Structure formats: C-alpha cells, structure tokens
Amino acid sequence: MSRFSLSLLLFLGLLLAHEGYAQQASSSPDAATAKPHKLSRKERKELARRATIESAKQQAQPLSEKDREISESFFVDGVKFLLLEDYNKALERLLKAYALNPNNAAINYKIAETNLLSGNYKDATNFANAAVKLDSKNAYYYLLLAQIYTNQKQFDQATKVYTSLIHDVPNSGYYLFNLADLYMAQGKLNEALATFDQAEKQFGPMDEVSFKKQQIYLKQNNLDKALKEGETLITTNPEEIRYVIAQAELYASNNRFPDAIRVAQQALKQDPDNPQARMILADVYRQQGNTPESEKQIKQAFESPALDIDDKVRILVDYIRQLPNPKLEQTALDLAAITTRTHPKEAKAYAVAGDIQTITEHKKDARDTYLKAIQLDNSKFQLWQQVVLIDAELNQTDSLLRHSERALELFPNQASLWFYNGVAHLLNKQPAKGVKSLEYGRKLATDNPELLAQFDTQLGDAYHELKDNPKSDAAYDAALAFDANNAQALNNYSYFLSLRGEKLDKAKEMAAKLVKQFPDNDTYLDTYAWVLYKQKDYAGARQSLEKALKTSKDATIFEHYGDVLYQLGDQEKALAQWQRAKVIGGASPFVDRKIKEKKLYE
Numbered sequence: 001m002s003r004f005s006l007s008l009l010l011f012l013g014l015l016l017a018h019e020g021y022a023q024q025a026s027s028s029p030d031a032a033t034a035k036p037h038k039l040s041r042k043e044r045k046e047l048a049r050r051a052t053i054e055s056a057k058q059q060a061q062p063l064s065e066k067d068r069e070i071s072e073s074f075f076v077d078g079v080k081f082l083l084l085e086d087y088n089k090a091l092e093r094l095l096k097a098y099a100l101n102p103n104n105a106a107i108n109y110k111i112a113e114t115n116l117l118s119g120n121y122k123d124a125t126n127f128a129n130a131a132v133k134l135d136s137k138n139a140y141y142y143l144l145l146a147q148i149y150t151n152q153k154q155f156d157q158a159t160k161v162y163t164s165l166i167h168d169v170p171n172s173g174y175y176l177f178n179l180a181d182l183y184m185a186q187g188k189l190n191e192a193l194a195t196f197d198q199a200e201k202q203f204g205p206m207d208e209v210s211f212k213k214q215q216i217y218l219k220q221n222n223l224d225k226a227l228k229e230g231e232t233l234i235t236t237n238p239e240e241i242r243y244v245i246a247q248a249e250l251y252a253s254n255n256r257f258p259d260a261i262r263v264a265q266q267a268l269k270q271d272p273d274n275p276q277a278r279m280i281l282a283d284v285y286r287q288q289g290n291t292p293e294s295e296k297q298i299k300q301a302f303e304s305p306a307l308d309i310d311d312k313v314r315i316l317v318d319y320i321r322q323l324p325n326p327k328l329e330q331t332a333l334d335l336a337a338i339t340t341r342t343h344p345k346e347a348k349a350y351a352v353a354g355d356i357q358t359i360t361e362h363k364k365d366a367r368d369t370y371l372k373a374i375q376l377d378n379s380k381f382q383l384w385q386q387v388v389l390i391d392a393e394l395n396q397t398d399s400l401l402r403h404s405e406r407a408l409e410l411f412p413n414q415a416s417l418w419f420y421n422g423v424a425h426l427l428n429k430q431p432a433k434g435v436k437s438l439e440y441g442r443k444l445a446t447d448n449p450e451l452l453a454q455f456d457t458q459l460g461d462a463y464h465e466l467k468d469n470p471k472s473d474a475a476y477d478a479a480l481a482f483d484a485n486n487a488q489a490l491n492n493y494s495y496f497l498s499l500r501g502e503k504l505d506k507a508k509e510m511a512a513k514l515v516k517q518f519p520d521n522d523t524y525l526d527t528y529a530w531v532l533y534k535q536k537d538y539a540g541a542r543q544s545l546e547k548a549l550k551t552s553k554d555a556t557i558f559e560h561y562g563d564v565l566y567q568l569g570d571q572e573k574a575l576a577q578w579q580r581a582k583v584i585g586g587a588s589p590f591v592d593r594k595i596k597e598k599k600l601y602e
Contacts, residue, residue, distance in 0.1 A: 063101055071100035075107055082110065087118040105134035109141050116148050124148045132164075139169045146178075155186045173202045180212070189216045205236055223254055241267055245276045257284050275300075275307035295331050302338040309343045316352045323359045332356045340369070347377035354386065363390050367399075381411050388420040400424040415444035415451060422458060431465035438462060453482040457489045464496050472496065490514045491527050498531045507531045515544070522552035530560060538567045555586040566600045574600070 063071075078093030094111045101107060108131035115124035128145040135141060142165035149158035162179040166172050176199040183192035193216055196209050210229045217226035230247040237243055244267040251260035261284055267277040278301035285294035298315075301307055316339065319332040336353035343349040350373035357366035367390040370383050378384075384407035391400035401424035407417050418441025425434035442455040456479035463472035476493040479486050490510045497507035511528040518524050525548035532541040545561045562577030578594045581587040590601045 067100045071097045071104070071107075074100070075104075075110070078114075079110060082114055082117075085117075087114050090114045091118070103134060105131045105138065105141065108134060109138075109144060112144055112148070116144070116151070121148060121152050125152075132161075136168050137170070139165060139172050139175070142169065150182070155182060158182060159186075173199070176202070177209075184212070184216070189220055192216060205232070207233060207237065210236075226250065241270050241274065244270065245274070245280070248277065248280045252280050252284050255287075257288060260284050273304050273306065275302075275304040278304075279307075298331075299334060299338060302335050303342060305342050309339070309346050309349060312339050312343075313348055313352050316356065320352070320355055320359060323356070329360045333360060333362075340372075345376065347373045347380070347383075349373075350376070351380070351383060354383075358386065358390070363393060366390060367394070378410060381407075381414060384411065385414075385416060388417065392420060392423060395427075397424055397427040401428060413444060415441045415448070415455075417441075418444065419451070419455060419458070422455075422462070426458065426462055426465070431462045435459065435462045435466065449482055453479045453486060453489075456482075457486060457492075460489060461492055464492070469500065469502075485513075485517065487514060487518070487524075491524055494531055495527045498527070498534045501534055504531060504535050508535065520547075520551065522548035522550075522554065522557060526552075526554070526557045526560060529564070533560070533564060533567075536567075538564050542568065553584060555581040555584040556588070558584065559587045559591055562594070563600055563602075571598060 074093045074097035078090045078097060081087075081090035081093060084090075091111065091114050094107060094114060098104075098107045098111060108127045112124045112126075112128035112131060115121070115127065125145070125148050128141065128148055131138075131141040132145055142161050146158045146161040146165070149155070149161060159179065159182055162175055162182065166175050166179065176195055180192045180195035180199065183189070183195060193213060196213055200206065200209055210233050214226045214229040214233075217223070217229065227247070227250060230243065230250055233240075233243040234247060244263060248260050248263035248267060251257075251263060260280060264277045264280045264284075267274055271277070278297045282294045282297035282301065285291075285297060302312060312335075316332065316336060319328060319335070322328055323332060333356060336356045339349045340353050350369050354366045354369040354373060357363075357369055367387055370387045370390075373380070374383050374387070384403070388400055388404045388407060391403055400420060404417055404421035404424055407414075408421060411417055418437050422434045422436075422438035422441060425431070425437060438455055438459050442452060442459070445451040445455060456475045460472050460475035460479065463469075463475060473493070476489050479489040480493070483489075491514055494507040494510040494514070497503050498511075508528075508531045511524070511531045514524045515521075515528045525544045529541040529544035529548070532538075532544065541564045542561070545557060545564060548557050549561060558577050558581040562574040562581065565571075565577060566574035575595065575598055578587075578591055582591050582595060593599075593601050
C-alpha cells in the first residue's frame with residue numbers, strides 16, 4: 001500500500017461521517033480474488049460518460065433513500081478496492097456511486113485520489129476541484145488537489161490551492177509551512193521568506209523556520225542576515241551546542257576567521273571535548289598558516305571517541321592524497337596512531353593507518369597494521385593483497401608463503417594471490433610447487449594481459465629451475481611479446497641462455513637492449529658481460545664488468561671478473577678477484593677450487 005493511501009485511510013471515518021455514510025463491508029464476491037488490470041482510455045471514458053448521464057438524471061430529482069443506500073454501498077466497495085490497490089475496480093465502483101450522488105464531496109474526493117494513484121491526472125484534477133467546491137472547509141480535499149498539481153509540476157496552481165486552504169479553512173495556519181516549502185522548491189525565495197515570517201507571527205519563533213530562513217539568505221548571498229538567524233538560534237537555544245558549531249562553520253566557510261575562532265571557542269566552553277569545534281579551529285589555523293596550533297587542535301579532535309570513525313577515516317584519506325609530503329608525514333602518522341588507539345575494534349582504522357605507513361615507507365609497520373585489520377575483518381581482499389605485497393618487498397619468504405596461503409583459503413579465485421604464492425615457493429626453492437601455483441593463477445588472469453606477462457616471467461624462472469628449457473623459453477617469449485622491454489624477462493632469459501651456451505646472439509641482443517635502458521645497473525651489466533664472455537669477447541666482458549664493479553659488492557660479479565681476467569692471461573689478478581668473492585660470500589661452488597689450484601673451472 002502506498003504511503004498516500006495509508007494517510008487517507010486514517011481519515012476515512014471522518015470523511016464518511018461528514019457525508020452521512022455508514023461503514024459497511026462490501027458484499028462483492030470477487031474482492032479477494034480480483035487481479036488489477038489497467039482500464040483502456042476508451043473504457044474509462046465510457047464509465048465516466050455513463051456516470052455523467054446518471055448524475056444528470058439524479059440532479060433532476062431528489063436522491064431517494066434506496067439510491068442513497070446503493071450509492072453508499074458502491075462507495076464503501078470502491079474504497080476497499082482502493083486500499084487493495086486495485087484501482088480499476090475501485091474506479092468502477094466509485095463512478096457508480098458518483099452516478100447516483102454526484103454532489104457528494106467524499107465521492108469526488110475518492111475518485112480524484114484513485115485517478116491520481118493510477119496516473120490519470122486530468123480526471124484527478126477535475127474531481128478534486130469538484131470536491132473542494134462541494135466542501136470548501138475540508139483541508140484534506142485541498143491537500144489532495146495541491147498534490148495533484150505538484151505531481152504535474154504545476155507549482156503555481158498548487159500554490160494557489162494552499163493559499164485558498166489557509167484562507168478558507170479555519171485553524172489551518174500550520175499549512176503555511178507547506179506553502180513556504182513549495183515556494184522554496186520553485187526558487188521563489190522572497191515569497192518563501194514572507195510566508196515563514198507570517199508563520200512565525202502566528203506560531204512564534206521556531207528552530208526549523210530559522211534554519212530554513214538561514215538557508216534562503218545564504219542562497220541570496222545575504223551573509224549578514226544568515227548569521228543573524230544563526231545568532232537567533234543560539235540565543236533561543238542556549239543549551240544546544242549544535243547551533244554554536246553551525247555558526248562557527250558558517251563564519252569559517254566565509255573566511256570570517258576571527259569570528260569563527262571566537263564562536264568555536266564558545267562551543268568549547270560549553271563542551272571542552274567537542275571534536276567538531278576543534279576541527280573548525282584546526283582548519284581555520286591551517287588557513288591562517290598557524291601549523292603548530294592547527295596540528296594541536298586536530299590531534300585533540302582525533303583523541304575524542306565522539307568524532308566518528310568514518311569522519312576520521314575521511315580526513316586521513318585526504319592526508320593520503322597529499323602524501324608523500326615531508327611536511328605532512330609525521331602528522332598523518334600521528335593521527336593514524338591516535339585513530340587505532342581510540343578505535344581499537346575498527347578494522348577500517350587499521351586499514352587506513354596501514355595505507356599511511358605504506359606511503360611513508362614504514363613497510364614492516366604497515367604489514368603488521370594490516371594484519372591487525374585482518375584480525376578484525378578478514379573479508380577485505382585489498383588488505384590481504386597489501387600484506388603479501390609487502391612480504392614480497394621485504395623478501396620475507398616464510399611470511400609471504402604463509403600469508404598467501406591463508407589469503408587463498410578466502411579468495412581462491414584471485415589471480416594475484418596465486419602469483420605471490422608461486423613466487424614464495426620459488427624463493428623457498430620449491431620450483432615444482434611454484435609452477436603449480438603460477439599455472440593455476442595464470443588461467444584466472446586471462447582478462448589481464450599485464451598480469452599474464454608477470455606470470456609468464458615467473459614461469460620462465462620456474463621452468464628454468466626445473467631444467468625444462470623449452471617451457472622456460474616459451475614463457476619468456478610470451479612475456480616479451482606483451483612487453484618487449486620487460487627488464488626481468490630480458491635479464492633472466494639472456495643470462496640463462498648464456499649459462500646454457502645457446503642462442504647467444506639472441507641473448508646478446510636482449511642483454512644489450514637492457515644495458516642501453518639501464519646503463520648503470522650492475523646486475524644487467526654483469527648479464528651482458530657474461531653473454532660476451534660466452535661469445536669469447538673477453539675484452540668487451542671486462543669493460544662491462546669493470547663498470548658494474550664501480551657500484552657493486554656482489555660476489556658473483558667479482559668471480560666473473562676473475563674469470564674474465566684469467567681468460568685474458570692475468571692469473572694473479574684473477575686469483576685476487578676470486579678471493580675477494582669468497583670473502584664476500586655467495587660465489588659459485590667452484591670458487592674454492594679456483595683459489596686452491598689457481599685455475600679456472602666452469
């Protein structure tokens with residue numbers, strides 16, 4: 001049932017009593033089983049035509065008692081169908097009642113209402129006007145007519161109806177508020193103000209009226225009058241701090257900073273812990289360039305549990321948008337810490353704090369904070385994704401494996417989790433398990449070419465570890481087909497080819513391309529040098545390695561340099577480089593034998 005029908009139901013007894021009807025139940029056998037169907041325009045016209053003919057006959061002679069009873073029966077039956085929202089049957093019964101008693105205001109009113117609810121505004125307007133003319137003292141008839149005009153966006157007509165209602169119906173002054181709202185909806189602000197003034201003269205000052213008048217003044221750019229209404233609200237409601245806060249916000253938003261500070265401090269005298277007042281002060285001091293006082297006020301506001309967690313999160317998100325910024329980082333971190341302390345059971349508090357810690361390069365803290373959020377709510381995939389990403393960045397293999405497996409229990413269809421799980425297995429020297437995870441995840445990433453390329457790159461590494469060279473090469477080729485500049489694929493593919501001594505021209509082309517893009521990267525310089533070494537271009541390899549050693553402390557690069565020097569005939573310098581690689585740690589298994597026998601072994 002629509003809300004409109006419900007409200008009218010409440011007054012049905014009054015309407016019927018006014019017209020002298022008895023409330024009797026319908027004897028219609030099809031009331032419970034009837035299904036609404038929409039009357040055609042032709043059918044509706046025919047019903048109205050017959051009703052008009054019958055009404056004309058009735059107007060020519062007095063209504064008999066029998067006809068009155070029949071009319072009442074049709075009326076009650078029609079109202080019942082109206083309440084059941086079967087508007088077609090309701091209209092049929094009501095028009096039969098109208099045919100017998102056309103001068104009955106209640107019948108006209110109900111026909112108008114039925115037409116309104118079924119979308120027939122023309123007939124609704126006609127019958128509602130008739131109801132008002134037949135009984136000009138019934139407020140509900142005016143209200144229905146005003147509603148019909150409003151639905152048709154005929155606001156001027158609706159305004160006239162309200163004006164007539166207020167003038168013609170006793171004790172209807174409270175409809176001035178409806179009239180004022182209608183003026184506001186039309187943008188007739190002066191008329192709305194005048195109507196509110198009229199209402200205040202009749203009923204006295206009212207908070208809602210003052211607030212609406214204030215909004216009108218603001219739309220008219222009349223700040224002084226708007227502020228005056230605000231002061232009225234404060235004066236008439238000395239215990240209502242919300243009006244003081246609203247006034248301070250109004251001053252602040254219009255750059256009346258001294259007044260904003262004064263009124264906000266007035267609010268703090270009433271409520272020393274009020275967070276809204278402190279937020280206003282923080283914003284005003286920030287705009288004035290008083291950073292220390294601004295930070296002090298916002299931190300005090302955040303300390304208050306009365307400041308809603310969602311408000312705190314919105315403010316922190318605004319900080320995130322401005323990061324990284326050295327001037328804001330510590331404040332953002334402090335506010336995030338306060339938020340988690342004052343809302344220890346809110347997952348969103350830890351989530352936003354983790355985001356701030358991530359951006360400010362506090363990765364380990366961020367990972368721990370995200371895990372606290374997950375303890376409170378493990379249903380957010382983004383939190384798990386951040387955790388495993390940080391595990392990977394921190395190169396913490398055990399954590400990466402453990403967290404990715406926990407996440408996959410909850411989100412088995414997320415390709416990125418399978419990617420990180422596969423990487424974890426590779427780092428954990430379990431290439432077979434890594435391949436299994438990577439291949440499964442790759443099937444889930446078919447709609448994401450960039451992620452597919454990452455899978456292919458890792459699969460190239462994994463299949464190399466399993467010594468399945470054809471699959472390794474195919475995976476790298478697939479990755480490079482998507483992104484010919486994929487640094488990891490170019491480096492590892494060319495290096496592994498050099499170790500195998502296969503496709504060395506292709507390996508040299510890829511390594512050279514990489515060095516051209518990153519001329520100072522010691523790892524890529526070492527890869528290029530080792531391809532040249534395999535091609536017996538020892539001079540070229542030496543040049544590339546010496547450039548790499550300017551920035552590198554990697555044992556493999558020192559060992560490679562020793563190998564190149566040995567091939568160039570400088571055994572003593574080669575031995576020194578092997579010994580240095582041994583001291584650093586991480587050289588090949590052959591380094592001890594090279595040192596002991598002072599000879600090259602490969």
